[in-house]
Amino acid sequence: MIQVDTLSKSFTLHNQGGSVIPVLSGASFSVARGECVALTGESGAGKSTVMRILYGNYIAQGGSVRIDDVILTEAEPRAVLALRRETLGYVSQFLRVVPRVPTLEVVAEPLLSLGMPEAAAFERARELLTRLRIPQTLWSLSPSTFSGGEQQRVNIARGFAHRYPVLLLDEPTASLDPLNRETVLELIEEAKAGGVAIVGIFHDTGTRDRVADREIDVSAFAPARP
Amino acid sequence: MTPLLDVRDLTKRYGARIGCADVSFTLYPGEVLGIVGESGSGKSTLLNCLAGHQPPDGGSVIFDTRTEGPRDVLGMPEPERRMLGRTDWAFVHQNARDGLRMRISAGGNVGERLMAVGARHYGDIRERSIDWLDRVEIAADRVDDRPAAFSGGMQQRLQIARNLVTGPRLIFMDEPTGGLDVSVQARLLDMIRGLVRRMGLSAIVVTHDLAVVRLLADRLMVMKDGHVIESGLTDQVLDDPQAPYTQLLVSSVLQV
Numbered sequence: 001m002i003q004v005d006t007l008s009k010s011f012t013l014h015n016q017g018g019s020v021i022p023v024l025s026g027a028s029f030s031v032a033r034g035e036c037v038a039l040t041g042e043s044g045a046g047k048s049t050v051m052r053i054l055y056g057n058y059i060a061q062g063g064s065v066r067i068d069d070v071i072l073t074e075a076e077p078r079a080v081l082a083l084r085r086e087t088l089g090y091v092s093q094f095l096r097v098v099p100r101v102p103t104l105e106v107v108a109e110p111l112l113s114l115g116m117p118e119a120a121a122f123e124r125a126r127e128l129l130t131r132l133r134i135p136q137t138l139w140s141l142s143p144s145t146f147s148g149g150e151q152q153r154v155n156i157a158r159g160f161a162h163r164y165p166v167l168l169l170d171e172p173t174a175s176l177d178p179l180n181r182e183t184v185l186e187l188i189e190e191a192k193a194g195g196v197a198i199v200g201i202f203h204d205t206g207t208r209d210r211v212a213d214r215e216i217d218v219s220a221f222a223p224a225r226p
Numbered sequence: 227m228t229p230l231l232d233v234r235d236l237t238k239r240y241g242a243r244i245g246c247a248d249v250s251f252t253l254y255p256g257e258v259l260g261i262v263g264e265s266g267s268g269k270s271t272l273l274n275c276l277a278g279h280q281p282p283d284g285g286s287v288i289f290d291t292r293t294e295g296p297r298d299v300l301g302m303p304e305p306e307r308r309m310l311g312r313t314d315w316a317f318v319h320q321n322a323r324d325g326l327r328m329r330i331s332a333g334g335n336v337g338e339r340l341m342a343v344g345a346r347h348y349g350d351i352r353e354r355s356i357d358w359l360d361r362v363e364i365a366a367d368r369v370d371d372r373p374a375a376f377s378g379g380m381q382q383r384l385q386i387a388r389n390l391v392t393g394p395r396l397i398f399m400d401e402p403t404g405g406l407d408v409s410v411q412a413r414l415l416d417m418i419r420g421l422v423r424r425m426g427l428s429a430i431v432v433t434h435d436l437a438v439v440r441l442l443a444d445r446l447m448v449m450k451d452g453h454v455i456e457s458g459l460t461d462q463v464l465d466d467p468q469a470p471y472t473q474l475l476v477s478s479v480l481q482v
Contacts, residue, residue, distance in 0.1 A: 014470030015477065056459060058466040077445045077459045078254055098419060098441050099412035113423065 001166050001197035002031040002054065007063035008223070009049055023049050025223035027063065029216050033165075036188065036198040038212035041219040047201045050218055051168050054199060055090045056080040067166055085113055089164030093171050095155040097143060103129070104139045107157045114162060121161075128157040132183055148175045153184075160187050167191060169200035173207050185210055228290050230255050230396060230428050231276075236285035238268075238275050244452035245271035249285070251447065251457070255395070258422060258429045260443030260460060262436060262475070268452035269432045270400060276430065277317050277398045278307050289314075289396070312342045316389035320401035322381035326373045326388065332359060333369040335388045343392055358387040362417060379410035383417065390421060397422075399431045403438055415441050436479055440464060448472045 007027040012020050023046045031037045039047040052058040054065060056072050065072040070083050084090075089110075097106050104125050105112075111121035129139060132153040138146065143154045152175055159167065169188070173181045188211045192198060202208040208215070229252040238245035246268035253259055261269045275282040278299060287299045292314060299307060311317070319325040326335055336355040337345075345351050356366050362383035364376075373381050382402065389397065402418065403411040419442060422429055431442055439446055439460055447457040448469065456469040467473045 011466075012468075014473050052465070057461050059458075059462060059468065078257070080459055081444055098416050100416050 001033050001068060002029075002199065003064075003066040004029050004054075005064045005066075007050075007053065007065065007221075008061050009046075009053060009058065010061055010223075022223040024053075024218075024221045027218075027221035031197045031199055033195045033197050034192050035213050036192055036200060036211050038208045038215045039199065039201050040208075040215050040217050045219045046221060047218050048170065050221075051090075051170055051199065051201065054168055055088065056084070085110075087164060088166045088168070089159050089162065090168045091156055091159035091170060091172050093152075093174065095143060095151045095158075099144060100142055102140045103134065103143045103146075103154055106143060106154060107161055110158060110162045124161055125157065128160060129154075131187075132157050133180060149177065149180070152176060153180060156184055156187070160191070163191070163194065163196070165196060167196055167198045169198060169202075171201055171203060173202070173204055181207070227254060228296065229253060229288075230257075230290050231430075232286075232288040232296070233276065234286045234288075236272065236275055236282050236287065238271050238280065238282045244268070246275070246449070246452045249454055251454075253396075253428050253430065255428055256426050257445065258431060258443045260439030260446045261430065261432045261449060262434060262439055262446065263449035264434060264475075267449040269449050271452075272449070273398055273400055273430065273432045277315065278311060279317075292395070312339065313392055314395050316392075316394040316397040318382075318385055318389055318397065318399040318402050320404045322373070322378070322385045325385040326381060328372065328374050331370045331372055332364065332376070332384055335373060335384060336391050339388055339392050354391060355387075358391045359384070361421070362387045363413075377410075379406050379414060382406065382414060386418070386421070390425070390427075393425070395428060397427055397429045399429060399433075401433050401435075402431065403433070403435065411438075418442060436464060436476065448475065 005028050007024055009024040010020050010022040012018065027050065039050055041047055049058060053060050060073050067083060068087050070079060072080065104122060107125035107128060108121040111124060112118065134150060134153055143151050146154065156172055173184050176184060185207065188198065202212065231253040234250050236249045237247050249272055261272065263269045274280040276287055282300065288296045289299050290296050327338065333352060333355040336358050337351040340351050340354060356369055359369055360366065364380060364383060373384055376384060403414055406414065415438065431439065433439060443460045446460040446463045447454050448463065450471050456463060456467065456472045463472065464476055467476050
């Protein structure tokens with residue numbers, strides 16, 4: 001489902017003397033349906049950079065990324081948007097929402113943008129919020145005032161609302177208590193069983209050992225330092 | 227899919243100075259395009275040329291009309307273009323006063339657009355006006371008030387209602403949240419987002435506010451000195467800007 005071939009990435013800081021920071025070089029790997037791959041490597045090794053390139057959020061300087069049948073690294077913005085709508089889900093570490101939008105709508109939004117009728121979309125959103133133990137009294141409020149753990153669970157509910165064939169998970173269990181962590185692990189396991197290809201960053205080794213089939217050490221993609 | 231709008235090499239000069247130069251892009255149904263840049267970068271000139279408010283010096287603007295398919299807007303006779311401006315297109319001005327008639331009632335402002343496209347039945351017009359005022363969160367008991375008695379945020383919402391009542395397919399917005407309090411901005415942005423999604427509208431939004439485009443726009447064009455210097459997915463351009471000017475722009479935003 002995911003095919004990464006000799007990917008390279010560097011940042012050019014034009015306003016800081018044009019310094020070039022190489023981050024990745026010759027990164028190649030693939031992820032099959034129903035497989036969960038954990039990206040590892042110390043902080044700053046480029047795990048998040050790989051995730052962002054896989055989502056089309058960062059531009060790669062060389063190499064290619066194919067997701068399903070779309071070559072992401074060459075795709076028009078319109079094609080990337082369609083891919084994100086239908087195929088490629090991303091649970092980021094932090095929730096970024098429009099102010100004032102109620103939690104229930106935040107979670108249902110990916111489904112509404114796919115054209116699902118409101119009743120069905122909100123039903124699915126309620127189901128996930130219940131499962132992730134977000135109290136019903138909060139559903140009509142904007143998540144911007146929620147605690148870190150609550151925001152993260154809203155973010156996860158949103159990421160799992162539509163059954164994306166490819167999921168990117170950035171620290172999905174970082175600030176969760178054991179009970180909610182267990183629920184998220186179950187969601188990941190269900191997704192895998194349903195054939196979803198998953199790439200994740202899991203700092204918690206217990207989580208990683210349980211859901212990841214394979215580990216990819218991103219520091220292996222570090223460019224040779226002069 | 228046929229693009230709704232196909233713009234090629236659009237250029238506008240003011241004497242020796244460049245307004246905008248060689249701007250090309252396509253906009254598909256349901257897409258929201260943001261245009262950012264500092265004052266004087268040519269973004270408003272571009273918007274005005276696209277919407278037919280200013281004649282460009284060169285280039286083409288092809289719009290996929292409802293009845294006749296793709297047509298070159300610039301080559302259209304003036305009455306036809308004005309009709310397009312009242313039916314398929316909408317234009318939301320930064321200053322609501324430029325887009326509203328301040329001496330007639332709120333209901334009249336919305337109803338006037340309907341009458342311009344041939345609505346004649348008073349009861350229907352009033353009913354649809356009230357329905358639209360409700361959609362933009364203006365209470366029905368304000369329908370007979372003049373916009374001068376409204377707050378800035380309400381005037382802006384009234385302007386949007388006036389523009390959307392005829393069911394346009396393309397909406398041009400020039401700094402739609404400029405000059406409004408942040409709390410009012412958030413409410414307006416949320417409303418615009420909802421309307422765009424429910425009506426399947428395409429929109430071109432000009433702003434200098436990067437937070438506004440992040441929330442509203444699917445795609446982004448960055449302008450400087452009349453040229454488009456960078457374009458792409460909104461989050462990609464903002465999170466991984468390539469051009470020196472875009473990097474400066476993004477890094478200059480104050481963090482709250």
